[in-house]
Amino acid sequence: MTDTVTSPDAGNAGAPPEDGPILAADGTPLARSLNRSVRRQKIRALALIAPLLVFVLISFIVPIVGMLLRSVDNSVVPETLPRTVVALEGWTASGPDDTPPPEVYEAFVLDIQKAADERRHTVVGGRLNYQTAGVASKFRQLGRAAEDIDTSSPEAAKAGLIDVDATWGQASIWQTIQTYDGEYTTGYYANAVDRNLDVDGVQARPDDEAIYLMLFWRTIRLSLIITVICALLGYPIAWLLSNSRERNANLLLILVLLPFWTSLLVRTSAWKVLLQEQGVINESLTSMGLIGSPLPLMYNQFGTIVAMTHILLPFMILPMYSVMKTIPPSYVRAAKSLGATDFTAFRRVYFPQSVPGIGAGGVLVFILAIGYYITPEIVGGTTGIFISNRIAYNIQSTLNWGLAAALGAMLLVAVLVLYWVYDRVVGIDNVKLG
Amino acid sequence: MNGSTRGGDGYVVFDDVQKSYDGETLVVKRLNLAIERGEFVTMLGPSGSGKTTCLMMLAGFETPTHGSIRLDGRPIDNIAPHKRGIGMVFQNYALFPHMSVAENLAFPLEVRGIDKTDRQSRVQRALDMVRMSGFENRRPAQLSGGQQQRIAVARALVFDPELVLMDEPLGALDKQLREEMQYEIKHIHEELGVTVVYVTHDQSEALTMSDRIAVFNDGQIQQLADPSTLYERPDNSFVAQFIGENNRLVGTVDRVDADVAYVDVNGTVVTALPVNCGDGGGNQTQLSIRPERISLGDAGDNVVDAEVKELIYLGDHIRCRLDVLGNDEFIVKMPNAASANAPTIGATTKVTWSTEDCRALDPAAIAAPKGTT
Ligand SMILES: Nc1ncnc2c1ncn2[C@@H]1O[C@H](COP(=O)(O)OP(=O)(O)O)[C@@H](O)[C@H]1O
Numbered sequence: 001m002t003d004t005v006t007s008p009d010a011g012n013a014g015a016p017p018e019d020g021p022i023l024a025a026d027g028t029p030l031a032r033s034l035n036r037s038v039r040r041q042k043i044r045a046l047a048l049i050a051p052l053l054v055f056v057l058i059s060f061i062v063p064i065v066g067m068l069l070r071s072v073d074n075s076v077v078p079e080t081l082p083r084t085v086v087a088l089e090g091w092t093a094s095g096p097d098d099t100p101p102p103e104v105y106e107a108f109v110l111d112i113q114k115a116a117d118e119r120r121h122t123v124v125g126g127r128l129n130y131q132t133a134g135v136a137s138k139f140r141q142l143g144r145a146a147e148d149i150d151t152s153s154p155e156a157a158k159a160g161l162i163d164v165d166a167t168w169g170q171a172s173i174w175q176t177i178q179t180y181d182g183e184y185t186t187g188y189y190a191n192a193v194d195r196n197l198d199v200d201g202v203q204a205r206p207d208d209e210a211i212y213l214m215l216f217w218r219t220i221r222l223s224l225i226i227t228v229i230c231a232l233l234g235y236p237i238a239w240l241l242s243n244s245r246e247r248n249a250n251l252l253l254i255l256v257l258l259p260f261w262t263s264l265l266v267r268t269s270a271w272k273v274l275l276q277e278q279g280v281i282n283e284s285l286t287s288m289g290l291i292g293s294p295l296p297l298m299y300n301q302f303g304t305i306v307a308m309t310h311i312l313l314p315f316m317i318l319p320m321y322s323v324m325k326t327i328p329p330s331y332v333r334a335a336k337s338l339g340a341t342d343f344t345a346f347r348r349v350y351f352p353q354s355v356p357g358i359g360a361g362g363v364l365v366f367i368l369a370i371g372y373y374i375t376p377e378i379v380g381g382t383t384g385i386f387i388s389n390r391i392a393y394n395i396q397s398t399l400n401w402g403l404a405a406a407l408g409a410m411l412l413v414a415v416l417v418l419y420w421v422y423d424r425v426v427g428i429d430n431v432k433l434g
Numbered sequence: 435m436n437g438s439t440r441g442g443d444g445y446v447v448f449d450d451v452q453k454s455y456d457g458e459t460l461v462v463k464r465l466n467l468a469i470e471r472g473e474f475v476t477m478l479g480p481s482g483s484g485k486t487t488c489l490m491m492l493a494g495f496e497t498p499t500h501g502s503i504r505l506d507g508r509p510i511d512n513i514a515p516h517k518r519g520i521g522m523v524f525q526n527y528a529l530f531p532h533m534s535v536a537e538n539l540a541f542p543l544e545v546r547g548i549d550k551t552d553r554q555s556r557v558q559r560a561l562d563m564v565r566m567s568g569f570e571n572r573r574p575a576q577l578s579g580g581q582q583q584r585i586a587v588a589r590a591l592v593f594d595p596e597l598v599l600m601d602e603p604l605g606a607l608d609k610q611l612r613e614e615m616q617y618e619i620k621h622i623h624e625e626l627g628v629t630v631v632y633v634t635h636d637q638s639e640a641l642t643m644s645d646r647i648a649v650f651n652d653g654q655i656q657q658l659a660d661p662s663t664l665y666e667r668p669d670n671s672f673v674a675q676f677i678g679e680n681n682r683l684v685g686t687v688d689r690v691d692a693d694v695a696y697v698d699v700n701g702t703v704v705t706a707l708p709v710n711c712g713d714g715g716g717n718q719t720q721l722s723i724r725p726e727r728i729s730l731g732d733a734g735d736n737v738v739d740a741e742v743k744e745l746i747y748l749g750d751h752i753r754c755r756l757d758v759l760g761n762d763e764f765i766v767k768m769p770n771a772a773s774a775n776a777p778t779i780g781a782t783t784k785v786t787w788s789t790e791d792c793r794a795l796d797p798a799a800i801a802a803p804k805g806t807t
């Protein structure tokens with residue numbers, strides 16, 4: 001790379017030599033001295049944004065990575081029951097009443113005695129309970145009883161444990177421990193797609209317990225419907241905004257932004273007042289005699305669609321507006337002067353140029369909608385809730401954070417996949433947000 | 435307002451047209467203008483003088499507040515823009531960015547329902563006309579300013595309109611390209627025989643290209659005439675000041691007799707051609723003399739003292755800035771002759787001009803020119 005040999009007649013260093021790299025004034029290759037001078041600038045620029053970068057890293061990237069890890073994390077089992085995990089290796093149950101060898105019992109009792117001292121036996125019980133309901137109470141029971149079990153010999157330990165509860169004399173509980181003995185598990189993801197992971201592999205859940213795939217599908221379907229309605233409603237408003245006199249446009253813009261100045265909760269509750277059975281709409285329709293019994297306007301998908309369309313509409317209008325504002329009126333005028341009717345001028349000239357705005361608004365609204373929580377929670381009832389409501393349920397009620405993380409990760413992947421598809425079809429470069 | 439009163443016939447006729455956007459001020463005041471078929475007429479005026487507004491009314495994008503516009507004898511006030519069949523070149527070209535050059539050119543033919551093979555041959559012909567064949571598949575963004583300009587002209591002509599409007603089409607180009615395009619547009623006009631209404635604020639552009647020029651100021655036509663008349667016989671001080679270079683002397687009319695005005699300029703009486711200065715004594719007036727009509731010397735109708743302030747060597751001639759009768763912006767163009775009687779800075783000399791080259795005009799714009807030009 002340090003080929004600085006120049007032909008004898010190449011007098012000044014700036015002149016291109018016969019072959020080899022172009023040299024800077026001091027004889028070093030031009031590319032290298034350019035790199036060197038640019039590098040210092042880069043380092044300085046990086047130093048300037050470093051605080052922000054660190055902040056973004058801590059507040060944004062770290063939680064996402066944490067969530068992704070939590071969705072596969074199973075370390076509580078091997079950490080709390082290390083001896084049991086080793087002892088269970090190689091054992092396969094030959095039938096429902098087959099029990100592991102006594103050494104496994106001894107190892108397990110020793111593990112549990114230690115865990116009970118550290119008050120961690122309920123944690124591992126809780127973890128396994130997500131896979132087999134009822135396990136948690138067996139572990140809780142052991143917290144008190146494990147101390148009294150005789151561990152002088154493996155056989156004594158086995159007899160003692162089965163004496164505490166007959167469950168320990170069946171194959172299934174040991175199979176559960178065996179299935180979830182690794183540091184990492186795919187069990188949460190199996191659950192997230194309505195499957196169960198057990199010794200025989202991944203099994204479909206019975207239909208009445210399968211809800212997540214249906215919820216994912218519903219979330220995507222309703223979000224698409226909401227996005228389309230927002231686009232249809234938002235387009236004329238954005239057009240009006242970008243084509244009216246400045247003073248009127250400002251007033252209109254304030255009206256569009258007005259919802260941002262009231263709390264999301266208030267706006268959603270307002271819809272509740274309007275839509276419920278004794279709400280404004282039903283009452284007025286009834287008093288006018290148009291309907292006999294109240295229409296079911298809320299606690300269903302209709303309610304979710306109406307309220308979310310209203311709440312997300314500004315996110316559609318603003319990107320559309322910012323794109324339309326940049327379309328000079330002379331384009332439509334040119335089209336008309338060339339003989340196009342109003343409609344043709346719109347369809348052939350104005351609309352294609354406003355597509356990036358629709359794209360930007362569409363992506364924004366769809367991504368916001370797909371993760372929406374409060375509004376479906378309040379007006380959605382059971383048929384109108386989204387996947388995020390179920391994620392929140394798993395975090396708050398069942399405390400199954402692993403499953404919640406797996407569902408969240410799948411939502412994230414769904415958004416990224418859609419984003420990728422969108423990029424391939426429309427091209428993300430065509431999206432303008434401002 | 436001279437020359438603009440023959441509102442009766444013509445291919446394009448503005449008949450007493452007024453326009454106000456806000457209901458308070460008139461942007462166009464009483465416009466009367468008749469344009470013959472095949473003519474190249476330029477609307478020339480400073481920015482904000484209402485030129486674009488006139489063009490937009492003709493194209494149908496603005497409606498006159500009062501008066502009517504006739505095209506080929508028919509009032510067009512109630513005809514939608516797309517039915518007027520007027521080609522238009524916009525200032526920023528307005529080429530559709532999402533269509534290729536060929537699609538842009540085919541657009542007016544397509545909306546007219548012309549079939550595909552015919553369309554292709556006409557697009558090709560239009561491209562040949564502006565010497566842009568081979569660029570069919572480019573997007574407008576991939577063309578230089580001059581190339582976009584040519585495509586915009588081609589698109590305005592491809593559907594064979596009889597009338598083409600151009601609103602400062604060369605405003606965004608650099609000087610050399612602009613001059614080149616001026617000739618090209620002029621040639622196309624001569625070749626096709628279309629009527630062109632052209633808008634510009636560049637007086638040299640107007641002088642090079644036009645059959646007739648309507649000088650706009652303040653929503654009014656100040657003078658409508660062919661280029662040489664406009665330059666040599668301006669009707670009023672605005673036109674004299676706006677077109678070409680002009681020396682101004684402000685004075686009071688002493689008397690007018692036998693087509694000679696005697697004007698008192700700072701105590702010296704000079705003779706001038708009375709054009710627009712009233713016929714009595716005591717009126718304020720502005721004298722207008724072109725720099726090339728003045729010579730150094732002491733033989734002529736008017737001979738006055740001058741002090742040389744500045745000399746600028748320009749090769750073929752020398753610009754000489756003088757102090758004449760209290761005006762120290764007085765410019766004289768001296769041919770760069772072999773004779774070496776060139777003045778020196780600070781020297782006093784004498785300048786002379788003939789009575790008919792000095793036009794006594796209205797004083798109205800005395801304070802204005804700085805602001806309007
Ligand atoms: N759409 C409009 N609304 C309000 N005022 C306008 C509009 N278009 C032009 N004007 C005003 O009318 C005057 C003349 O404008 P214009 O016709 O564009 O002049 P020019 O083309 O000679 O520069 C200007 O003062 C301008 O501010």
Ligand SMILES: [Mg+2]
Binds near residue numbers: 482485486487
């Ligand atoms: Mg203009």
